[in-house]
Amino acid sequence: MTEILTGAQALMRSLEIEGVEVMFGVPGGAILPFYDPILDSPVRHVLARHEQGGGHMAEGYAxxxxxVGVTVATSGPGATNLITPLADAYMDSVPMVAITGQVPTTAIGNDAFQEAHTWGISMPCTKHNYLVTDVDEIPDTIAEAFHVASTGRPGPVLVDLPKDILTAQMQWHQPGRTNLPGYKPSTHGHARQVSAAIDLxxxxNRPVLYVGGGVLxxxxxxxxxxxxxxANAPVVTTLMARGVFPDSHPLHLGMPGMHGHYTAIRALQEADLVVALGARFDDRVTGDPASFAQRAKIIHVDVDPAEIGKIRVPDVPIVGDARLVIEQLDAALADAQAGSRPEHTAWFEELSVWQRDYPLEYDQTADGPxxxxxxxxxxxxxxPDATIVAGVGQHQMWASQFWKFERPRTWINSGGLGTMGYAVPAAVGAQVGVPDKTVIAIDGDGCFQMTFQELITAAIEKIPVKVVLMNNSSLGMxxxxxxxxxxxxxxSVDLTTHTPDYVKLAEAMGCVGIRVDSRDDVRPALEKALAVEDQPVVVEVKADPDEMVFPMVPAGASNDDVIARFRDLPGQP
Amino acid sequence: MKHIITVQVENKPGVLARVSSMFARRGFNIHSLTVGPSVEPDQSRMTVVVDGPEMEQIVKQLRKMINTVKVTELAPGEGIEREVILVRVSSSAAQRGELLDAASIFDARAADVGPSSITFEIADSPERCNDFLSLISPYGIIELVKSGRIALRKDGRGESHPGAAAPSGLKAIGS
Structure with missing residues (x-):
């Protein structure tokens, strides 16, 4: 029996077939037809207060x-507000599908009300995008969008749907097989390359595993x-990979890069072999790339061939899925070692000296800031088991440095794009995805003021995120x-101490507001916040406005010139 | 050194915009780009001439695009290269004879002859086209249009890029 559906109904059904359980979005004129069948669907829709918030929620969920996170917006301003989350997801390889409404096909190109060229605007910040011009193509397009978003190197995919396509009728058909003759993501690494890697x-004698978000x-x-x-090889985990290797493991040296752990930075500089696993030699990791790990041979494993050789030409490139390739490397290494594990004694001694001499440090006095x-x-x-979500800036770096990450997906942040305001909406989305876990946004006051309105969403939807707001009254970084x-x-960095009153602001949005300004109050305040289970909480921490993040590699400088501590700065005692 | 990349793409709306946008975004310079139908009815074929050291990245970024089916690099000498030029050159009645003689050496055809100019068409290798232009430029070139380069691999010069699947390793590109 043939079944006649509207495009909007077909879209809803296609999303259900993909197993979507929640969407984050904001309705509007062009996407209106789609918001009707949502009422009849088991798929939850979380009404964000701003499309950027909806997009970051989808990212946090993912x-x-x-x-795959799903976000929905209308045409024009709805779609343009989504550009930041799309660019963010593209940089950090977050699987996401964005559904946008578009003006009717007959109006496209006529500068119609709320028309923007969404397909063109979103092209450079999506893995792929679609403008659907035939209602019959909806099921296959949605299937293809989810396939592209979630396979190979994950990323955001946008599907733009004109209003008349959503209201047109079609004979429902199940989505067929995806027809993408040029899209075949690599899975296993080439055996000869794996073997060459194991030779290295x-x-x-001084190996380091440089682990990026691709492994996660x-x-x-x-x-x-x-x-x-x-391999008995020390491990560093990048900002995107925190948690994929336990911080408590003796082989773990911490995070490399601009504000990484001294030993992690130094280990890469002094290594004779760097095994890059799902990492892309980002400038925040390498510093000046010409002086990065100069003495090291490089093995580069990445699912995206375009990452290989983009910044650093490797000695052994391996294209493939990080998990599968690491499995291959491990099997080949086991054969090569024939039971004898390398000691690397001298290397570990050197590393332990740096670890001893340059630990992360700060000075909290009883009555000081x-x-x-x-x-x-x-x-x-x-x-300890919470999922931590951060914004961008000093608080993000301190969270990545001082939190002990033990499991994957317990650290969520905006790495590549560095999107201030990411934390609150991403935490809301994450909490929806893992309702039984404690989700805590560690945010700064600058970031918070960009997206705090999504706490209204959280309060109304009873999404009990915790926000620990490090208020240093400035754009700290x-x-x-x-x-x-x-x-x-x-x-233009002073945000003032008193405005807004964050406790009142939290309460006005339907959250619990707590303020803490002395050391001895920290623990009780946090305990109180963690005990709240049915409401979002904001804990405002009156933090030291002068504290700085160290270690630090100045932008563009060599990692050899890392400033390990504040007291290592010229002119400091 | 100019390199030629041929790109087989799915013939979907906007695919040219995708490719040119990628070039712009990544900061790659295009010397010329042509696009037209290919032997497969649902695919188009682009010929891109690029200048610069980023060949390997360009090929990889093209392969990364979802609608790209196949990317082939033609090293210098591996391909048959052609371009079409229409050129209007200033010519008095007295100069007409010598210009037509020069054109016949290059197999260029007079497509239009007017009282003060001749428009030639030439379809040849880029080198021959440039030689012809050098020869006639002293007469005064009034207008010029080039088609952009098209190319096919010469028979027996090896197909080093089977399929669109990304090969593991750098060596696979241009080897």
Whole structure:
């Protein structure tokens, strides 16, 4: 029997077939036809207060669960508001499908009300995008969009749907097989390359595994642990990979890069072999790329062939899924070792000296200003299993440095694009994805003021996220740069201490508001916040406005010139 | 050194915009780009001439595009290269004879002859086209249009890029 559906109904059904359980969006004129069948569907729709919020929610959901996040917006301003989350998801390889309404096909190109060229605008910040011009193509297009978003190197896919396509009728048909003759993501690595890589691993005396977000996306944590232990190689995890290798593991040196752990930065510089696994030699990791890990041979494993050789030409390139390739590497290494694990004694001795001499440090006095690092460590003790979501800036770096990450998908942040305001909406989306976990946004006051309206969404939808708001009354990271590199000429970084009143603001949005400004109040305040289960909570921490993030590699400088500690700066005692 | 890349793409709306947008976004310079139907009815074929050291990245970024079916690099000498030129050159009645003589050496055809100019058409290798232009330029070129280069691999010069699946490793490109 043939079944006649509208395009909007077919879209809804296609999303259900993909297993979508929740969408984050904002309705509007052109997407209106789609919001009607939502009422009859079991799929939950979370009404965001801003399309950017809806997009980051979808990202947070995807990062917390590994599933494809779905966001919905209308044409014109709805779609343009989605561009930041799309660009963010593209940079950080987050699987996401964005559904946007478009003006009717007859009006496209006529500067119609709420018309924007969404397909063209979103092209450079999506993995792929579609403008659907035939209602019959909806089922196949949605299937293809989810396939592209979730396979190979994941990423955002946008599907733009004109209003008349959503209202047109079609004979329902199940989506067929995807027809993408040029899209065949690699899975296993080439056996000859794997074997060449193992030759380098066997010959190395100072190896480092440089682990990026690709391992996390590929869910390769078990294989990584096995391979690292077999190779007896120290591991560094990038900002996008925190949690994929346990921080408590003795082989873990921490995070490399601009604000990484000193030993992690130095280890890469001094290594004779760097095994890059699902990492892309980002400038925030390499510093000046010409002086990055100069003495090291490079093995580069990536599912995206275009990443290989983009920044650094590797000695052994391997294209493939990180989990599968690590599994291959481990098997080949086991054969090559024939039971004898390398000691790398001299290497580990050197590393342990750096670890001893350059630990992360801060100074929290009993009655001095609150240090963000202290608050993060206290929070970590109280909620070690929480999922942490960060914005962008100093608080993000301290969270990545001082939280002890033990499991994948417990750290969610905006790495590549560096989107301020990411934390609150991404935490809301993450909490929807993992309702039984504690989800905590560690945010800064600058970031918070960009997207806090999504706490209204959270309050109304009873999404009990916790926000620990590090209020240093300034755009702290920008201020730090002005202090260090602009001769302490502070330009447009002061956010003032008193406005807004964050406790009142939290309460006005339907959240619990808590303020803490002294060391001894930190723990009780956090305990109180963690005990709230049916409402979002904002804990405002009156934090030291002068605290800076170290270590630090100045932008563009060599990693050899890392400033390990504040007291290592010229002119400091 | 100019390199030629031929790109087989799915013939879907906007695919040219995708390719040119990628070039712009990544900062790759295009010397010329032509696009037209190919032997497969649902695919188009692009010929892109690029200049610069980023060949390998260009090929990889093209392969990465979802609608790209096949990308082939033609190293210098591996392909038959042609372009079409229409050129209007200033010519008095007295100069007409010598210009037509020059044209016949290059197999260029007079497509239009007017009282003060001749428009030639030439379809040849880029080198021959340029030689012809050099020869007639002293007469005064009034207008010029080039088709952009098209190319096919010469028979027996090896198909080093089977399929669109990304090969593992750098060596696969241009080897």
């Amino acid at each position: 990062q917390a669960t590994g599933k 691993v066997m010959a190395a 996306k590929a869910e390769g944590e078990v294989e990584l642990l096995r391979f690292a232990e077999r 609150l240090k963000q690092q202290y608050v993060i460590e206290e929070l970590n003790k109280l909620a 920008v201020k730090q740069w002005q202090r260090l590199f602009y001769d302490e000429r502070y330009s």
